[in-house]
Amino acid sequence: xxxxxxxxxxxxxxxxxxxxxxxxxxxxxxxxxxxxxxxxxxxxxxxxxxxxxxxxxxxxxxxxxxxxxxxxxxxxxxxxxxxxxxxxxxxxxxxxxxxxxxxxxxxxxxxxxxxxxxxxxxxxxxxxxxxxxxxxxxxxxxxxxxxxxxxxxxxxxxxxxxxxxxxxxxxxxxxxxxxxxxxxxxxxxxxxxxxxxxxxxxxxxxxxxxxxxxxxxxxxxxxxxxxxxxxxxxxxxxxxxxxxxxxxxxxxxxxxxxxxxxxxxxxxxxxxxxxxxxxxxxxxxxxxxxxxxxxxxxxxxxxxxxxxxxxxxxxxxxxxxxxxxxxxxxxxxxxxxxxxxxxxxxxxxxxxxxxxxx
Numbered sequence: 001x002x003x004x005x006x007x008x009x010x011x012x013x014x015x016x017x018x019x020x021x022x023x024x025x026x027x028x029x030x031x032x033x034x035x036x037x038x039x040x041x042x043x044x045x046x047x048x049x050x051x052x053x054x055x056x057x058x059x060x061x062x063x064x065x066x067x068x069x070x071x072x073x074x075x076x077x078x079x080x081x082x083x084x085x086x087x088x089x090x091x092x093x094x095x096x097x098x099x100x101x102x103x104x105x106x107x108x109x110x111x112x113x114x115x116x117x118x119x120x121x122x123x124x125x126x127x128x129x130x131x132x133x134x135x136x137x138x139x140x141x142x143x144x145x146x147x148x149x150x151x152x153x154x155x156x157x158x159x160x161x162x163x164x165x166x167x168x169x170x171x172x173x174x175x176x177x178x179x180x181x182x183x184x185x186x187x188x189x190x191x192x193x194x195x196x197x198x199x200x201x202x203x204x205x206x207x208x209x210x211x212x213x214x215x216x217x218x219x220x221x222x223x224x225x226x227x228x229x230x231x232x233x234x235x236x237x238x239x240x241x242x243x244x245x246x247x248x249x250x251x252x253x254x255x256x257x258x259x260x261x262x263x264x265x266x267x268x269x270x271x272x273x274x275x276x277x278x279x280x281x282x283x284x285x286x287x288x289x290x291x292x293x294x295x296x297x298x299x300x301x302x303x304x305x306x307x308x309x310x311x312x313x314x315x316x317x318x319x320x321x322x323x324x325x326x327x328x329x330x331x332x333x334x335x336x337x338x339x340x341x342x343x344x345x346x347x348x349x350x351x352x353x354x355x356x357x358x
Contacts (some may be wrong), residue, residue: 018149036306054358057164058089058154058245059104059111060326062117064144065126074125076102080119085110089355092325096287097142097295098147101248103326104105105356107161112171115151116178122147122237122336134209134234137258141285142295143204145211150192150200153242158351166190172240176227179235182215183226200239201281208236245352247298247332249306250324252290254318259284260291265316267297275312277304291320301332310340329354 015305041344061079065071072093079102080088086095090103106114106237130136155164168302172183184203191197203211212231214222223229224237231237238319253262264286268274279300285293294313298304321341329352336342348354 008328023344054154055103055107055160055163055209057105057108057111057167058156058327058352058356059102059115060152060154061102061115061148062144062150063118063122063126064098064128064147064149065122066094066096066100071125072100074121075100075118078121079114081114081117083110086114090326090349094142094325096293097140097285097289098139099144101326108167109155111307112167113201115171116174119148119175119179119181119238123232124182127233127234128236129208129231133212133231137206138228139207141287141293142202143207143256143283144236145204145208146232146236146238147203147234148175148181149236150239150241151175152187152240154245155242156356159304160243168240168242172226172238175230175238175240176224179227179232180231181232181235181238183227184237184239185241186239187243188243189240200241203239211237245301245327246267247296247328248307248340249296249309249328250323250325251291251294251296251313252287252315252320252322253292253294253308254316254320257292257317258294259286261317263292264288266269266294266296267311268316269309269312275315277309279358280309285355297303298332301329303321306332307320307333307335307337310337324350326350327355329353 020341061133063075065075072091076088076091080086086104088102088104092101094100096203104111128136128144128147151338152221153164153168153171155161167184168189172185175181176183184198186200186203188197208231209224215224215230221229253265264284266282266284269276269277270280279298281297281299283295287293298306298308298309310319310322319340321343325341327350335349
C-alpha cells in the first residue's frame with residue numbers, strides 16, 4: 001500500500017506529470033486528498049450537486065463475466081467484504097453483453113481495497129484472452145479488453161474530485177504491480193493543456209487482439225501507465241479513471257428495427273452524429289431472442305437528460321423498452337416520458353441521491 005500511496009502522491013505533485021494537472025497540490029494525506037478549490041463546474045459539462053454522506057466515493061467496476069452466476073456472486077462477496085465501511089449498492093448481471101456492473105460506496109482507502117479484492121478474483125477466474133490470445137471464443141456484445149475491464153472511481157461533488165483521482169491512481173498501481181495486469185488510464189487523468197483526454201473507446205477498439213498488437217508495435221508501442229508492457233495471458237488489461245457520475249442506459253428497439261437500424265440510430269445520437277447529443281457514447285447491437293438494442297453511456301447527465309436521448313432515438317425508431325444499468329443521478333431522469341418502460345427500475349435503489357443522500 002505504501003508504494004501505491006507514494007505513486008499517487010508523486011503523480012499529484014508532478015514528479016510524475018499527470019495527465020491530471022488540475023488536482024490541487026500538495027498531496028498531504030495518503031488517500032484523503034484535500035478539495036480542489038474554486039472550480040465552478042465538473043468535467044461532465046454541468047455541476048451535479050448532491051446532498052450526500054461526507055467523504056464518500058463510488059466504485060463502478062465492470063467485469064467481463066455475465067453468464068456464470070457463481071463467479072458473479074463471488075465477485076459481489078469480495079467487493080462487499082466484511083466491513084461496514086463498504087456498501088455494495090447494486091449488481092447488474094447481463095448475459096447478452098457477458099458483463100456485470102457493480103456499484104459500491106466507500107470512503108477513500110476502503111474503496112481501493114475492496115476493488116483490489118475483486119480484481120484478484122477476476123484475474124484468477126475470468127479469461128478474456130482465449131486459447132490463442134485473441135479473445136474468447138464466445139464473447140458478449142459489449143467490447144472489452146480485460147477481466148476487470150474498467151474500474152472508474154466516481155466523485156459525487158467537486159470537493160471529492162482530488163480524492164477520487166488519488167484513489168484511482170492507488171488502484172491502478174496496485175493492479176499493475178500486484179496482479180501483473182497492465183493498466184491504462186483514461187478520461188481526465190490523461191488530459192493536459194496540449195492533449196485531449198484518452199477515451200475507453202480508443203483503448204478498446206478492436207478488442208484484446210488489437211490492443212496486444214498496439215502494445216507490441218516495435219516502432220511505436222502503446223505503453224500502459226502501470227504494470228507490465230504486455231497483456232496478462234488470461235486477464236488482458238484494465239482501464240482506470242476518476243470521473244463524475246454517468247448514466248449507462250440500454251434501449252431495446254421495436255420491430256421492424258434490425259441490427260442495421262440499431263447501428264444507424266447509435267451513430268445518429270452519439271456525440272458528433274447527425275443528432276449529436278453532447279457526451280453521448282452509443283453502439284448498436286443484436287441481442288439473441290430480444291432484438292436490436294442501442295447501448296448508451298450518457299457522460300454529461302447534467303447537460304443531457306435521458307428524456308432528450310429517448311426523444312432523439314424516437315426520431316429514428318420505435319422503442320420497445322429501456323434498461324438502466326446501475327445508478328443514475330436524479331437530474332438524468334427528470335422529465336422521462338411516462339409511456340416508455342424502464343424495466344425493473346427502482347428509484348429507491350437506483351437514484352444516487354436516494355441511496356447515498358445524507
